[in-house]
Amino acid sequence: MTTADRTYNFSAGPATIPLKVLQQIQQELLNFNGCGASIMEISHRSATFIDVLNSARSGIRQLLGIEDSHEVLFLQGGSRLQFSMIPMNLLRNSEDRASYIMSGTWSQKAYDEALGAGNIDLAWSGKESNFNTLPKSTDLVLPDDSAFLYYASNETIHGIQFHETPATNDIPLVCDASSDFLSRPIDMSRHGIVYACAQKNAGPSGVTIVIIRKDLLDRSSDELPGYLNFKTHVEQNSMFNTPPTFGIYVIDLICKWLINDMGGLSKIAEYNRDKANLIYDVIDQCSDMYLGHAECEHRSQMNIAFNLSNDDLTSRFIDEAAKQGLTSLKGHRSVGGIRASIYNAMPREGVLALRDFMKSFYTRNS
Amino acid sequence: MTTADRTYNFSAGPATIPLKVLQQIQQELLNFNGCGASIMEISHRSATFIDVLNSARSGIRQLLGIEDSHEVLFLQGGSRLQFSMIPMNLLRNSEDRASYIMSGTWSQKAYDEALGAGNIDLAWSGKESNFNTLPKSTDLVLPDDSAFLYYASNETIHGIQFHETPATNDIPLVCDASSDFLSRPIDMSRHGIVYACAQKNAGPSGVTIVIIRKDLLDRSSDELPGYLNFKTHVEQNSMFNTPPTFGIYVIDLICKWLINDMGGLSKIAEYNRDKANLIYDVIDQCSDMYLGHAECEHRSQMNIAFNLSNDDLTSRFIDEAAKQGLTSLKGHRSVGGIRASIYNAMPREGVLALRDFMKSFYTRNS
CATH class of the missing domain: 3.40.640.10 (Type I PLP-dependent aspartate aminotransferase-like (Major domain))
Incomplete structure (x- = not known):
């Protein structure tokens, strides 16, 4: 029943399920x-x-x-x-x-x-x-x-x-x-x-x-x-x-x-808003590299879609993230880029790990 | 991962799955x-x-x-x-x-x-x-x-x-x-x-x-x-x-x-035929108690449907079988009686256990 090898899985669906439920x-x-x-x-x-x-x-x-x-x-x-x-x-x-x-x-x-x-x-x-x-x-x-x-x-x-x-x-x-x-x-x-x-x-x-x-x-x-x-x-x-x-x-x-x-839907909504803001803040701070798709006031708290300035950078982002256990970040085949899906079951720790990776990737590549 | 408490489950569907697959x-x-x-x-x-x-x-x-x-x-x-x-x-x-x-x-x-x-x-x-x-x-x-x-x-x-x-x-x-x-x-x-x-x-x-x-x-x-x-x-x-x-x-x-x-479908078909015959033989031998529904030449090798002579006997059959770990034997609500579903994943041992129970129940009640 080892959980050690589980990744933070940002798949848009089928998507991550609470570990406690899987267990x-x-x-x-x-x-x-x-x-x-x-x-x-x-x-x-x-x-x-x-x-x-x-x-x-x-x-x-x-x-x-x-x-x-x-x-x-x-x-x-x-x-x-x-x-x-x-x-x-x-x-x-x-x-x-x-x-x-x-x-x-x-x-x-x-x-x-x-x-x-x-x-x-x-x-x-x-x-x-x-x-x-x-x-x-x-x-x-x-x-x-x-x-x-x-x-x-x-x-x-x-x-x-x-x-x-x-x-x-x-x-x-x-x-x-x-x-x-x-x-x-x-x-x-x-x-x-x-x-x-x-x-x-x-x-x-x-x-x-x-x-x-x-x-x-x-x-x-x-x-x-x-x-x-x-x-x-x-x-x-x-x-x-x-x-x-x-x-x-x-x-x-x-x-x-x-x-x-999780305390019901009002609580999980707060939790989700906080998680999403962790990523949107990096997008806003590093807007010369991360190009958010949505207008700010309509940003989703479930799926964060953004592009990098070129395909090579996008590929490297996905590959390097996967090596750090952050998986399924590729955008939908119809739009490309990056998509991080952070549904209820994605823990804050996973979002923090993605945020830190995005910051570090930015520093290393800008 | 204990399997000790698993019953022989004769459910018509959803039905038993090979233990190896579940494991x-x-x-x-x-x-x-x-x-x-x-x-x-x-x-x-x-x-x-x-x-x-x-x-x-x-x-x-x-x-x-x-x-x-x-x-x-x-x-x-x-x-x-x-x-x-x-x-x-x-x-x-x-x-x-x-x-x-x-x-x-x-x-x-x-x-x-x-x-x-x-x-x-x-x-x-x-x-x-x-x-x-x-x-x-x-x-x-x-x-x-x-x-x-x-x-x-x-x-x-x-x-x-x-x-x-x-x-x-x-x-x-x-x-x-x-x-x-x-x-x-x-x-x-x-x-x-x-x-x-x-x-x-x-x-x-x-x-x-x-x-x-x-x-x-x-x-x-x-x-x-x-x-x-x-x-x-x-x-x-x-x-x-x-x-x-x-x-x-x-x-x-x-x-x-x-x-x-299991060696493919020809092999499993033989296995299924043998399993079904174990039960149909008891029905034929004890035909004053077990009343098979199907005409002999059209008998199913998957679902064996039969009646007992009265509802009280049927209830006792189901209850006593369940106590011996033989479960889900109740006939479909539209026809009553007993139904033993013995799909691919029902092992021969389970069918033998049911056969022995049917023989013993017959002896005790006739």
Whole structure:
């Protein structure tokens, strides 16, 4: 069970998981909770697993303060399937329209996919500024009759994050929170749907958490294919088919870690803000070498994206960092440069190590 | 890492996993292959994970003797999503028809879901005989212009299994092999699609393996939602979105176990036949107490379903077996009785223990 050889892993997702959680998984992998089998080996309808499912759901409810107004589902298929399911459920069999904020690669893909499923308006686009900024609420073009306004709360590739919930009057928000889910509180009363694939802050890849306001379920047509209908999953308690049991188990452990060890979402949000500032401060101090992508006021506390002045320097940065145990710092293949993803589970010590490396790399190369 | 308290787990799925595989997962859970992170924590686009993905795919290809004619995909959403995706892809935008064999609960659900997606004919139904038998090829009503013939090779709930591939002339077969995948060879040349959710013989829940003949991809309309289009997943090498990385890793380990420890699919098929016969022999010898559900010639080598003469006896059977470390023997809630699932990973010793218990229970209660 040695931990000595573990690196500080800045992967954008699947991403680092709290060491304590990994150690518990390891410890009980052959025999979960005295049931005589691994958590992977037991029926999803067994009392032992139902307890885990209920606990994971309660953990998410407790952390986000989710009222009875919303259901919490555990689905499969990632954000990509949500890109289709959301307009299929919320717009199908109606003349309704929906509005999308296009703030980066992921919300652009969501918008493109939605075009095939219904009447979609573009509320705002950051494409012309290369997705380095976000709209003020007054910038949004939002028809009064929009069924919902879609946005991605954090764009992993470009490293930008909404620090205030977009204002929409009473139009429900649909939020792709994949990359900052459980990293800070969310005003659930403003949201019709919040969804997230798990593999950034919440668990391993292969589970998608969908939180949906109950009244929106009335919009789902009975003619939708079974798996693609939110109502089916609500009625079957996320057991319409065999759920990804191991992933849900990890989500449960992570929720417990957030509640018991990290003090909940307000506390972890402070912790994350502090961690991010450690890196942004170096970027600002060494701005002749480190070129931050995002406009300052929209900087993400999850993904810090920056460029170095040339490709050779970028390669050396990545190689030298890896030799010091700071891994997965390469930027997304679509934009290049450096990306440091510092989700909940990245400890402050890891961020300090990266900060010190960045300072030293700057001194040695400028 | 004690294994002393592990039971013989007869769960129908998620189901028992080879102990050797679980031990390897446990051993390398904090640091996979020296990469400094858990397999759960690394990017699906990292060289380390791509090696795992390629190895899992090669393992399945090697075990089933899959030629270049077919693609192997790792998807999410289980059989339930395949129930929709298959007719959506193979019948959409055409006047084509497809035929379904309804041999049990799962193929019935597939048929019901397909009705919403295209022109579907019923080739045969076992509903009137309570799904205890299977058709001969001459029993099938199969129009010459059927685009495909759908069947489930094994029905977990009713414990029946096709021991010969249905004859269809040149009409491609589409097979739900969820519950006997990798338990015996498959004649891939006869199949357009073979798919399986992993949680019986191949891995944990949350991964769906889809093997599809390349020429069938031409049937998928570009207007299909991205995630629901087989062509998308082929073009993106199962990386259209973040795949369930941990599950694919477990599949890879199980393929290696099948190849290196169990001698491949012909060998494991013999092993499975022998195991099943140990139990069916007791059912036949004690037929005044144990009432096998399936007709003898269609008995499943994966799931053995039988009833006892009354509910009280059934409850006592389950309770007493559990006290001897033989767990998850309760029949599916829709049919009751007993179900012993003896997939690849159930060792012969476990089956012998169940056989001895059944004999002793019979002696004590008859």
